[in-house]
Amino acid sequence: MKSHLTITMFFFLFTLSIISSFSSSYPSYKDHCSSIIQPSPTKDTTIITHTLFLFPIRGYFTGGENIIHDHNSFNRYSSFFFPRIKMHETINPDLFKVESTVSFRTNPNTVYYHVRNFTYGDKPNYKSQRHFKTSFVTFMLEGFWSKSSGKICMVGTGIGYSKTGDSLDLEAVFKLNNVFNSSNITSLISGSLESLSSERGDEKNQYFETISVMMFPKANYSYSLDSKEAENDFPFEKKGLSLNRFSSSFCSFPLSRAIRRLQLEYTHECNSSENCTPMTTDQLPYMMSLKVTECSQENKHRLKVMMVFSNKSDYWVEKGFNPKTMLIGEGWWDEKRNSLCVVACHCIGITKSSLNEARIGDCSVRLSLRFPSVWSIKNTNNIVGQIWSKKSTNDPNYFKMITFRNFENDRVGYRATKYEYSQLERVKKSCPAHNKILKNKGRTRFPDGYSNDMRFDMSVRDRESHRRIAFGFSNPLSVGDQVYDIDQNNNLPVSDSSFTAESPRPMVIILNNGSVNSFNISYKITMFSNSSFEDRNSMFNLSSYRVKISAEGIYDARTGTLCMIGCRDLNSIAGTEITDYVDCEILLKFHFPSLDENNGSYIQGSIESTRKKSDPLYFQSLEVSSSTIYSETAIKAVWRMDMEIIMVLISTTLSSVFVGLQLYHVKKLPNVLPLISTFMMSILTFGHMIPLVLNFEALLAQNPNNKNFVFGYVGWLEVNEITVRIIIMIAFLLQFRLLQLTWLSRKTSESEANLWIAERKATYVTFPLYAAGLLISLLSKLRNDGFQEYSSWENMKSYGGLVLDSFLVPQVILNLVSNMNENVLSRSFYFGTTFVRLLPHGYDLYRARNYARLVNGSYFYANPNADFYSTSWDIVIPLGGILFAIIIYLQQRFGAQCVLPPRFRGPKVYEKVPVATEVEM
The missing domain is CATH 2.40.128 (Lipocalin)
Incomplete structure (x- = not known):
């Protein structure tokens, strides 16, 4: 829609720029039009409105190749229209002075291709806009219209462009026939736009080949083909659904769209186009489009239609205008048959170089369309119908009956009962x-x-x-x-x-x-x-x-x-x-x-x-x-997601509380700060920082139009996500403060060298343990889950969760190396943080028994990609976390090496150094 609007605005501005550049002098009307319509003085300057020109009139043309260059031509026929018309009364009541802008352009810039390429349309690009001016020309014309003879003759000037983009000054005379106050199916306006320059035009006045035009009038349209005789041409078929059953018509959406894509079917004898199609084409048409051009809701739901045939299996069978693949017809809804009846006519008298002799004739084609009330395995379409000829089998224009049905994906709103x-x-x-x-x-x-x-x-x-x-x-x-x-x-x-x-x-x-x-x-x-x-x-x-x-x-x-x-x-x-x-x-x-x-x-x-x-x-x-994903499963999943958001809020809040209690603990006992493992504090700090970074990156990258979650978009989740981020930020700041205090206490401690040596020794032990754990866990995960779905990044994220679950390991090893005998960590911190880290595994056991495993995007708590989750891991990891918490408790109560056998216990290698002043919080 935006691309069409852009082209329309570009077209409008381009037209205005051309009009503003027109010369004020016109070619002589008497020299070129007086033999057709004698001019008459106008009464006054009052502009009148005539029903014939209430709306821009659209038509089709051929010719003018040297000033209109079609770069994507599908056929030789393109469109023209009157975007602006003014009329003045004259002293002769039969004559009206007409001032008009007439524009000619080639086919639309949007071209639809075969669906196998999965390309539904090409948006106009810079290149197409660059060539736009070479496929478009506008003339400013003025002249007279004779109401009785139906003729119009105008002269004027225009600006066109050569193939190389050079500006050309053009002079022309425009002649139209059959422009009357009323019209019917046989009415067809035709004419020509002729160059007034010589064929040897100079650089300023360029000669162009005559442009032949044709259009279908809309003024006071009168239906004439729905006669009693025509009604007898339609047999009583199997009755379909009534049109009155639905609050729709052939002029309204979506029915008007559905009848524009009808798939044609032929009898077994039709291997070629001979006697099998009303069109004079080499191939059998594949699709037909019914385009409603006039519509009346009175009486029998009358409508005027264009039947356009296409031998291309395009999704959209509209690209330009070709009379050889088109029929003009009138239709009406027959309430007795519950079907649409159409009498269609050919456009005849059209040659390759001219549309002047075009007329409507040979109205021998019939079309019937209905909405089946009963479906079966061989007929499940919303719309079905037939096209046949009234001519005898000996007539060269006779063709065998064609059936049609609506295209597969069209939702019509009409369904069998x-x-x-x-x-x-x-x-x-x-x-x-x-x-x-x-x-x-x-x-x-x-x-x-x-x-x-x-x-x-x-x-x-x-x-x-x-x-x-x-x-x-x-x-x-x-x-x-x-x-x-x-x-x-x-x-x-x-x-x-x-x-x-x-x-x-x-x-x-x-x-x-x-x-x-x-x-x-x-x-x-x-x-x-x-x-x-x-x-x-x-x-x-x-x-x-x-x-x-x-x-x-x-x-x-x-x-x-x-x-x-x-x-x-x-x-x-x-x-x-x-x-x-x-x-x-x-x-x-x-x-x-x-x-x-x-x-x-x-x-x-x-x-x-x-x-x-x-x-x-x-x-x-x-x-x-x-x-x-069953409906019942989806409903339960939404409830699960709501519950998981709440659990995230609770867990993050508890983490903040436990870190705050540890800060209070070191404020009372500042001498224990140097004994806290900086490795452990770093792990916990990164554990709070990474979700913040990932959430912020997702917030910047998210597309508000991409709310295509399988369960539908739940708006209130965004509010809770913001709340979770705020709490995670608070926990991160508290944890970072604890890491900062631990680091600064090492700088001011008199036993700084011994503490760093102990930390280094503990790191030498911890890193190999984590590396071995990474290798074992990855092998175990691959063995259990198979070699699919999981990328290296997802496996690393899972192991990162496992490291967080075992956050106490660095402290346990540091205590052993330094032979610590102090209450370094508060019980609320290491038992509480352990509980927070192990709670998701207990929840995963519950979730596995009560909820189906769904896509990863639906998990807000205990995300399988953020840790190791399975029945075995959900038992092993909590037991390991509880074991480390118990070891910390025993070390702080009975000495760091109390967990070792007596023969492995050594002398104390670190003595506590009292600190006279408290560390400022």
């Missing part, structure tokens, strides 16, 4: 029901057939090569004969007037053993190829980049198994689709994980062809997997 099954007997033979009673019945739960949990995305792999060849998505269409309302994100079926909430659900199957947990169900599955791997037996061998499968079968909610027969659409060699050309020899099996699964859950399945390998429609079996 019923689904009819036809493959259930085949499903029962392919997947026989398990009649024995399950041992875990009543204990294991699986998704209900009505829930949104039945939708899932898919990752598709080739069973033989195990290569990921496609991705896709699966949406249920119906449970029983009632249709799901997927567009409204509702987990209840769309029902007709006879089905109410109090009515019994007719889609439940009662089996012989009395079970009521099996459902008839249908699906719509779409898969997109994401691999260049091509094989003759690949599912994509006849379907290019996309495969669409409609499937129906039985879902057993006792076991979570889904078995279906599917039909895939097939493309012909020409790239167009054939009516009823589908492959229904496909077996699909899926197994849903239990709702009570807490270790992560994956939907597993397979897609197999039941044909023989020699059959050209056979394809290799596929494995399907999907990481699913």
